[in-house]
Amino acid sequence: MHNMSDIIEQYIKQLFEEAQADVVEIQRANIAERFDCVPSQLNYVIKTRFTNEHGYEIESKRGGGGYIRITKIETKDHANYIKHLLSLIGTSLSQQQAYYIIDGLLENDLITEREAKMIAAVIDRETLKLDVAARDIIRANIMKRLLPVINYY
Structure with missing residues (x-):
């Protein structure tokens, strides 16, 4: 049994695989709605599991059309x-x-x-x-x- 943070992390990693790209854009509200959680839960997952140390860069824009852009740093090299x-x-x-x-x-x-x-x-x-x-x-x-x-x- 996985907790919500694990589930959200796996979902985001799956987005990378499906897009076959090193950049994924997500919207806080959409993810929170999809997983029936508060947006701060998503913030927690981003801040703890998609860090620079893990090989990711985060860019975020708040507001109506706000997004979180997660860029995977090339880790194969x-x-x-x-x-x-x-x-x-x-x-x-x-x-x-x-x-x-x-x-x-x-x-x-x-x-x-x-x-x-x-x-x-x-x-x-x-x-x-x-x-x-x-x-x-x-x-x-x-x-x-x-x-x-x-x-x-």
Whole structure:
């Protein structure tokens, strides 16, 4: 049994497949009506599952003819996808942002489920028992060192 967020995510991914394109435009109201949910549920799915770290760019226009344009960043070229991820990581990285990166790597078959769990364990706040600022800096450094290694395999 899937929750509403999973169902909406799958629907949007299906739109990409059906369109056979890297860009999909959706209207908040239409999706909310289709799935009998509030528009904020759709916003939540977009903000958590179609992030830059997952390999998507979002453009949105509010108002009467408003839309959300989701562009899939080319992830089949693994080297460029890794470069894209590296460009997203600044001097610090939150645990949630790191989890999004791990999810994106997993979705794009760059790492296995086991590797994803190992990376998550290494960058977890329980592992990096420091103050938040230091923890986020170390997490960013770990991911910056790890991504190029993933690219070689």
